[in-house]
Amino acid sequence: MTAPTPVTADAVVVDLEGTTSAAGFILGDLYDYARPRLDAVLGRADDVVQQARAQVIVEAGLHADASDAEVADALRRLMDSDIKSTPLKTIQGVIWAEGFAAGEITSHFFDDVPPRLRDWHERGIRIAVYSSGSVASQQPWFRNAPQGDLSGLVEAWFDTVNAGPKKDPASYARIADALGTDPGRTLFLTDHPEEVDAALDAGWRVVALDRAGEPWAGADFSAPAVPHFDRIEVVLADAPADADAAPTAGAGAPLVPAERLREAGRVLAAEASRFADFGWMRGTAGNLSAVVHRDPLLLAVTASGLDKSELTERDVVLVDAAGRSADPADARKPSAESGLHAHIAARTGAEAVFxxxxxxxxxxxxxxxxxxxIRDLEMLKGIGHPAHDATVRIPVIANHQDMAVEAARFDEVYAxxxxxxxxxxxxxxxxxxMYAWGRTATAARHHLEIVEWLLRHAVAARGL
Ligand SMILES: CSC[C@@H](O)[C@@H](O)C(=O)COP(=O)(O)O
Ligand SMILES: [Zn+2]
Structure with a gap:
């Protein structure tokens, strides 16, 4: 099993159904509890209930003086089709809060969830909930967890009423505003692929929960997917998201002597010039990195947007293990692909990544x-594999602009x-x-040239 991928964030916002808790449990048990109690609740002279009742009448197209039984029937139809109607959620919330208080219903949390929430809370990572279940039901759900009262861990509660629909990026912007967090340092955990997309569109960090047996298990997520919370490692952000404005290596991070960085820059500029001559770095394409410190990991990576055929020793930027600029005095942008470079260096122990x-x-x-x-080629020996009688597979991952996604995809294929x-x-x-790496810059270059040759051969020999 691969190690958890660290995500830097100030706040974690969790979805409930399918993420912290079994969807079947919520939709089944709680819905069954609410169904027979709807009629009685609708008759109450309670402002919240009456306002929701009026909304149901409008939403369901009932006549203005519909009876409680008619409104309750409309609510039951919404529940049967699992339509996320706001007034339905409000009325369910009222019923559930009372059910929890009476001890007639209990909530559900996967066992991996409470320890992780407690750990994040203790480490000062803020926790919020964003669920289509109403805030009124979220709070008793957490208070009545089988693993104990978890409500004290949650700082803010969001639903479709106070934040908006879960598939709309604007809702995530509203939540980040309300929390006062930078979207790039706010992590959303959800099991729903369209919610993943919406949060990513709002600039959030996202990890998808791909839980066996849950409705969206095995879906095609645009964010890294994990089977449980143990696989999510949240690193508290201690600096603003603008990497240009503040140090990301943090106080006490080792200083990399300017000469060490310059030396890495010299090596990378020479390699880049060679690869550009091969036609592999046309325009501003490609980027190269070298590790300059191992623990914590720091790399020299080519600055973004430069013509790689013309680099000088000064054209590298210091980045941290997440691929963010680690030098507060350097306003240049590191390569857009720094995050994957750092990840490959961390996972493989490589000293250079091209x-x-x-x-x-x-x-x-x-x-x-x-x-x-690829098999039966002498050149395979150049990447340490036998020339005969063994098949080597060069892995392929899909392209994505978010390097956290690429890092997770790398972990899926890297052996x-x-x-x-x-x-x-x-x-x-x-x-x-393509990427290639090695224990030295020379080894990385050899691997790159040899694998490129092997791929060139594979393409040319197709159909022979
Ligand atoms: C034609 S350059 C495309 C870039 O988006 C990228 O893929 C690349 O290789 C160079 O990015 P850079 O940020 O200059 O390191
Ligand atoms: Zn590229």
Whole structure:
């Protein structure tokens, strides 16, 4: 199993159904509890109830003087179709709050959730809830958890009334506003692929919960997906999101001597010039990095948007393990792909990571999206694999602009070396290019050149 991917965030916002709690439990048990109690609640002279009742009449197209039984029937129809109607949620909330208070119903949390929430809370990471279930039902749900009262861990409660629909990016903007957090440092956890997309559109960090047996298990998520909370490691952000404005390495981070950075810049500029000559770094394509400190991880990475055929030793930026600028005095943007460089260096132990837009890598990724299988070629020895009688697979991942997504995809395909089999020190990003890495810049270059040759061969030999 792969280690958790760290996500830097000030606040974690959790969805409930399918994320913290089993969807079947909520929709089944609580809905069943609410159904027979609707008629009686609708008759109450309570402002909240009466306002919701009036809204149901409008939403369901009932006549203005509809009876409690007619309104309750309309609510039951909404429940049967699991329509997320706001007045329905309000009325359910009232019923459930009373059910919890009377001990007639209890809530459900997956066992991996409460310890993680407690840990985040203790470490000063703020926690909020955003669920289509009304705030009125969220609070008793947390108070009545089988694992104890969890409500004290939650700082803010959001539903479709105070934040808006869950598939609308504007709702996430509203929540970040209300919390006063930077969207880029607010993490949303959900099991719903369209909510993943909406939160990503709002600039949030997102981790999807892909829980076995839940309604969206196995869906195609645009964010890293994990099976439970143990796999989510939240690192408290201690600096503003604008990496240019403040140090991200934090107080006490090791200083990298300017000469060390300059030396890495010299090496990377020379490598880039060579790869540009091969036609692998056209325009501003490609980027290169070298580790300059291991613990904590710091890399020199080529600055973004430069013509890589013309780099000088000064054209590198110091970045941290998340690929963010780690030098407060340097206002330049590091490569847009720094996050994946740092991740590869962390996972593989590589000292240098090279990324180029080699045409054959893109063609091979298109021809063999499940990975490019190569065997019986002498050149395989150049990446540490036998020339005969073994198949080597160059993995392929889909392209994405969020490097956290690419990092998670990398983890899915990367096989570390075992006793008998070395790692494959290269990766194809479909429709984009390739990465190769090594224990030294020279090794990374050899791996890049050899894998590019192997891919060129595979494409050329197709159909022979
Ligand atoms: C044609 S450059 C495309 C870029 O988005 C990227 O893929 C790339 O390789 C260079 O990005 P950079 O930010 O300059 O390191
Ligand atoms: Zn690229």
């Amino acid at each position: 990324h180029v837009h080699a045409l054959d890598a893109v063609l091979a990724g298109q021809l063999w999206p499940q990975g490019v299988e 570390p070396a075992t006793d008998g089999t070395p790692e494959v020190p290269a990766l194809i990003v479909a429709g984009h290019g």
